Amino acid sequence: MLKVGLTGGIASGKSVVGEMFAKRGAHVIQADVISHELMQPGQPVYQEVVRRFGKQILNADGTVNRPKLAEAAFGTPGSNGPSRVQELNQIVHPAVISRQEEWMDEVGRRDRKAVAIVEAALILEAGAAERFDKLVVVTCETVQRIQRFASRMKISLDAARDEVARRIAAQLPDEEKIKAADYVIDNSGSLDATEAQVAEVWDVLREKAGR
Secondary structure (H helix, E strand, C coil), X not given: CEEEEEEECCCCCHHHHHHHHXXXXXXXXXXXXXXXXXXXXXXXXXXXXXXXXXXXXXXXXXXXXXXXXXXXXXXXXXXXXXXXXHHHHHHHHHHHHHHHHHHHHHHHHHCCCCXXXXXXXXXXXXCCHHHCCEEEEEECCHHHHHHHHHHHHCCCHHHHHHHHHHHHHCCCCHHHHHHHCCEEEECCCCHHHHHHHHHHHHHHHHHHCCC
């Protein structure tokens, strides 16, 4: 089995690329989905996050309000308050990585020639790159990130610009991600152009997995 990390900065199009790989037969899981599951009431991660960041990050039903948690971790746009991103990551990352390992092991038991892809924004930042056989990095232009984030979150371009800037500040620059990558997919162009790159990388990954 081939273990592949799929990463890239905010709104670079990782999920779109992940879907393209899945369509070709890859097993794909999103770290964000795992994180969401771990943040459900009653989970140890949920309890620790609430203990550290306070009940003001919760909705009325006790579930985590993700925008409020992001604001508590990253700080409000334009504020000079300290970022608590590292504190949040230290709670969440070990549990997410553990769940990813369990998932990849299960995929490997079912299919020894599988390509198992973990889509995660902070693979390099979390020091988890060595857990994968290959690393795929998705990139795009900053202006596209802003437009995509605004569309996804249904906010103004100005608000998206501020939010993207503060998220990028908490991540490694694309240049550093690219240096660590085995394969780079430029998602700045059309979906067809991205699909062509995915198809090329997939052929290599599938061959390395022994299919």
